Amino acid sequence: MTTPPRSERHPVRIVHLGLGAFHRAHQAWYTQRANERGDRAGEAGWGIAAFTGRSPEAARVLAAQDAVYTLIERGPDTDAAIIVDALSTVADGGDTARWRAAVADPAVAVLTLTVTEAGYRPSAAALDADRASLATGDGASTAPGRLVDGLRARRAAGVGAIAVVSCDNLPDNGRVARDAVLGLAQDVDAELAEWIESSVSFVSSMVDRITPATTAADRATAARLTGYDDAAPVVTEPFSEWVLSGAFPAGRPAWETVGAQFVDDIEPYERRKLWLLNAGHSLLAYRGLLRGYATIAEAMGDDAIVADLEALWAEARTELPFDADTVDAAIAALRDRFGNARIEHRLAQIATDGSQKLGPRILDPLRSRLAAGRAPGDAQAGVLAAWALHLLGDDVRDPAAAPLAERLRAHPDDDAALATAVVTELAPDLAGDASLTDLIQSRIAHLRTGVTTEPPLPTGAH
Template identity: 40%
Template sequence: MSVRLCAANLPDIAGKAAVPSYDRSALRAGIVHFGIGNFHRSHQAVYLDALFEMGEGHDFAILGAGVMPSDQAMRDRLAGQDYLTTVVEQDNASTSARVTGAMIDMLPVGDTPAIVERLADPAIRIVSLTVTEGGYFIDPDGKFDPAHQAIVADAQNAEAPTTVFGLICAGLKARRARGVAPFTVMSCDNIPHNGKVCAAAVIGMARLVDGGLAEWIAANVAFPNGMVDRITPATSQREIDHCRETLGIDDAWPVYCEEFKQWVLEDDFPAGRPALEKVGVQFVPDVTPYEHMKIRILNGGHAIIAYPAGLLDVHFVHEAMQTDLVARFLDKVEAEEILPILPPVPDTDLGAYYALIKRRFGNPKIGDTIRRLCLDGSNRQPKFIVPSVLDNLRAGRMPTGLALESALWCCYCRGVTDSGAAIAPNDPDWDHLTERARAAETDPMAWLSMDAVYGGLKDEPRFAEPFADWLRMLAAKGTADTLRTYLGQA
């Protein structure tokens, strides 16, 4: 018989999963976090929960915040279970569950005065966010876009902002007016130099409203860069049912994730921070080499397996790793075009790191889907794939396999698998991508002309020519035979 997750039922749940031993009523909010999704709850919240278990950092509990309709739905679910979450860690050979209690409340979604007032509270020393790669209002040149309609709307109505960055600016403005030291803004999103990207968005937003505020933020607010890592699939009815039927916990939105997690963070927190180094967070002077390693090997690797697997009707990621052509494609591209152009990472063997990545990809218990990996390629490709292409070209190396990856993404965006099955829209810009992908059937440069993704690569024959060749071969021979040709099996 299952037990509904809530604070009152924790004694009954203790026999089914680990539960907080600390007194949650004694926790005090020190962090406001925007974007209470699965990744945050499997990563930052887990690290904080572990620290609280050690009897430390109890003044750094999390207040959730959000601006999207999905945030309201999440608030409703979590409020019904006292903001507790069941985190189920699944390794290849083991499964463990823990109820985490680091989040103590969530601010009313859409209530600007309430959110700004908490942001102005001196007790709040960190504002963190996971708003996805596409949530930073980046223009085709990779810079903050002040002309985006949501940003323009906030600038015109600065007292009632609706974006995360408008709210952060409003909170900082209130602190400045009250003589309260600013909080640190900590991006936990999976983007290169996420702190710098976040700073550009916050300062850019402020500049549209109050030049003096923008200068004050630039001079006084810290935006540490960080590298985050944990494979965390979306929750579906499958996970909800498993949690109830197998673990005996009735959780409205449990989080399932791999056992592995990593967080590398620059130590720039003038307002103070929890002692996260005691629970495994690496604090370093420069996160760049760790960032390159993870984004190029893991996230780039996800893209390399995602599109051929998607075209071959493979559903789960571990099934892709069991598909010989896909797994060998990954090995060849990583070995020839990603690992060789990565700079050294302190105290890290890149070959061993890649072996770990493959083991994580092959974990059958995670239930991560190929569709999730294929999602939002228009935002992910320029961050996870194109930098490796450019570095290969600078080094005089031919990015043949990465050109094939791009051709596979193009084919995927046509919306039909090799078997003729329809691919449902899987990108915020899906209609535009589909139009481009179909035009590329006769003119491959129609795809590479997306400057927001490829920059000037359409004019680089060392990439454009193999891309066009692969695209023609995919049309003529299909995904499997094209992979065999690349692997030297044709």
Template identity: 40%
Template sequence: MSGRERLSSLDGIRAPVRLPAYRPSDHGVGIVHIGCGAFHRAHQAVYTDDALAQHGGDWRIRGISLRGLDVADALNPQHGLYTLLERDGEGTKARIIGSIAGVIAAARGREAALAALAAPAIRIVSLTVTEKAYGIDRSSGAVMPSHPAIAHDLANPRSPEGALGYIVEALRLRREAGLPAFTVLCCDNLPENGKLIRSGTLDYARRIDPDLARWIEANASFPSTMVDRITPAASERTLVDAEALTGFSDHAAIETEPFSQWVIEDDFVAGRPTWEIGGALLVKDVAPYENMKLRMLNGTHSLIAYAGFLSGYRYVRDAMASPGLTRLVRRHFDAAAATLQPLEGINLRSYAEDLGRRFENPAIAHETYQIAMDGTEKLPQRLLVPAVSALLDGQNIASFAFAAASWMRYCLGRDDQGESYALRDPREEDIRTALSAASDDATAISRALHGLDNLFPDELMASTDWRRAVEMRLERMLRFGMLKTIEDEAASLN
């Protein structure tokens, strides 16, 4: 870092940097957030900053870092202040966020973390810790006793290490002290995340104290959320640009895109900030909005990933510079949107336009190869389930068939120049075994991959129209290469 003065107050920050429209020290802490990484600071903390500016209240955030010291050491000397950079093709805008009051590093002592969670003023405990950190089996909703944190915490419930262990122990302390329960708000990118965390929390609690589990079930709430904002890891350029814009050295600066979305099930047992001020949607059921994101954003991302990677495009933004591929992306937006029901507060055409701009954003370096990984886990919800909807409703299945064929071509593990690559898929060995006798015959490849257990829905397996649509495109990819196939597919839309 440079020798410039460290960011620690709002004094002296030069225009046009946007400052909090409130004095942070005037507001108490009402939220504890576990996992205070870049995404939280670019997303929930920003919505909370907007809510404090408009409606005030004691809703500042106390962060807890369960692993590592870096976030605490970056934010605490700055009194929780940090620079948020929003980047797009028109440049970079800077904003100082004041909603975080500080971060507790649990590695320096779990007592402080538990005390923060059990404090009477805390009404919401939110989390962004990634799916693996919970130790919950997604299919059953039960905890996995073999998970390291779960195993430790079941054996030592008063001295937790994992997220569920901290939450349950904090709720036990609150019950013992005669305090009300709080809302547990999962902000990780998981389908029906509230239901999953509720199920895992209650299962964990039952294993150590059934009475406590019943109290949690009756008194706490676990709303589901849908979150969306691309937030790359901070780089040296992030810190340099933050310093140039603010005039201060900022060890906690982060960068992100202008777009942000948050859909929240409105089920809070002890109140909440007015997050809708910042654009959050408070709804009764998050699931339809998750379907929108999975089918329109994630499904199209997968199409770009496979077709773009095989065309030699390293980043999504590069792939979106291809006129032919861009036309296929727009077609997929329309095809995916046609499988959805109308959503309150959402215009699907405007959402598609936003997605197109995000994919084209030259400031975001999102690798196609990264998005392409774990295809067998991603394809069902992103592409295959909506393909079934389109098929059963008599809609055009061409875009879904093109995306599926692109994935099958990718599964061969070599590009059009013969260069090999790892699939990076949990079923990579199954895929290679299935393809071992398929050679380069489109029908044989399609038959082999359709035959993978628990991947393609029965409706697609039984549809000759679907199989023909996939195999026709896969045959072209094998014969003419991905670039030519994209051009021909796009030309057919005229």
């Protein structure tokens, strides 16, 4: 078998930062389908120049097969595969010259990002290093630094406006990106910051498509379905959603023709997704890992965990600005999606960087309940309790939480101290709420009784 044949590529009109599986299953897939429809007569297609965020490995592997890859949609019963060629070029994000040239290209109208929550909030040391390197004309290593560097090259080239589209699980992610970029640009070059304010639109978007890590078995499946050897296939669920809000001053693909929604107010959609899907994922991850499970579907087989998941959704639904039927439909879809055992969404992957994720997923709806005069949710407190116990474990993938984890391990059996430390770290504004810390303390004590290093027997097993 050979790799997929080289296709006629669309001209590069989009630059992307964060060449991971999710981008290839979501924005690249939407762009491919919009190109295939070709509803805008006489308009050239939209090719993507994609750059890696952290490791250059994805670019190396994809470049070897001309940036063409297989997308496998994995339903509850069967797999379906398509060949995706929306990526016209791929490159190491650390290739400063190539990055600058791509962003400065006058044909490029859109710059998209998938850098995860942590990418918008690099460490102070990393930002200091970027300030120093940008001041001397060198490149940058953080996501905000690379954006500033690329936009500076675009301004120097005399090229016009561009839209920056954030595609991460952060509320109002376009504003978050704007604040991060403008803050750094102001430190480096005040005139550049002024140009960015006048010439760059920051678009917020809500993205949704479960995309687990690819395995060797998935590569074999791709070869079986397509007849091609693919070193970098992507596996994803059939469901997808993309809601965007903001201006595109230089144009964009016709994403709306293939299911994307463009709205004036994105906040309700962000809340629905963060407080139902993402919050549910966090509950399943931290509770499931404590019980010895490895995947979302495994955790969904535990009646006690599912009962807490349903309670979490009930606590969030009172805070959502949608009618009951809309919320019911969203929750019903999540039950089906989470129960799809053929999507092996790893709990350890979801649990990564909880210190960045739990604020918008758990604490924001909890604050909304408190502001409305309602009590903090028992299931919401349970997620924070499970995270506290998770930080006492050996496999914690959350560099920002390392100092907190060290403090917790100094008194691992003091439930009250654990609860207070977690609230103080994640939500100092709520640290004085005794009802919340007491509830978390109670949930920690409850969870300790059910923690195991091996999964319990399935229902009906002997």
